[in-house]
Amino acid sequence: MKHSLAAAALLSALLLAPAQAEDRMAVLPMVPDESPSIVVTISVPRQELRVVVDGVEMYVWPVSTARQGAITPAGTFKAQLLSANHFSRLFNNAPMPFAIFYDGHYAIHGTTAVSMLGRPASMGCTRLHTDNAKKLFEMVQKRGQKSLQVVVVREEKPAATASLTR
Numbered sequence: 001m002k003h004s005l006a007a008a009a010l011l012s013a014l015l016l017a018p019a020q021a022e023d024r025m026a027v028l029p030m031v032p033d034e035s036p037s038i039v040v041t042i043s044v045p046r047q048e049l050r051v052v053v054d055g056v057e058m059y060v061w062p063v064s065t066a067r068q069g070a071i072t073p074a075g076t077f078k079a080q081l082l083s084a085n086h087f088s089r090l091f092n093n094a095p096m097p098f099a100i101f102y103d104g105h106y107a108i109h110g111t112t113a114v115s116m117l118g119r120p121a122s123m124g125c126t127r128l129h130t131d132n133a134k135k136l137f138e139m140v141q142k143r144g145q146k147s148l149q150v151v152v153v154r155e156e157k158p159a160a161t162a163s164l165t166r
Helices: 002-027 130-143
Strands: 038-043 048-053 056-064 075-078 081-087 095-103 106-111 126-129 148-153
Touching: 038 130, 048 130, 056 130, 075 095, 081 130, 095 130, 095 148, 106 130, 126 130
Parallel strands: 038 148, 106 126
Antiparallel strands: 038 048, 048 056, 056 126, 075 148, 081 095, 095 106
16 A cells, blocks of 8 residues: 555656656746856957947947067957056056956056057057046856857958849
8 A cells, every 4th residue: 555655646746756856947037148248359360359239330440450570369268357548468568458357467458659540569468548448357257257259350251242143
């Protein structure tokens, strides 16, 4: 008798478990999408930085990336560190205002050398006008580091061409 009661209880639990699990799943809150809401694309050939927020292009700014003999690493990166008033230990305490580090010592940051924007001039970082660096920094700071994706492109992909047949 004990065995049949135990078996009935087990069978009942197994049959009810999926329905109860479905009920629990229905009331659980949705997990927010963790995809980045701010995408920064740095084009080395064009020497420009594009800021897309929530799928809408907000800014296109001139930048300076690596000069000859240096490299700005290509790839897709996450923000690693935000530093509003940074000084480079690698390059003679050079000021790096509103720095967003994304690949070790590589960062997007403001510069006083605004006359060089639009052409390669850095040792690998992406320099932009300090006012623009501040805008980007505050945007990322407000939304959180995880909101940012940095994409660095060193080669432009050719536009697709349609072939016309007559």
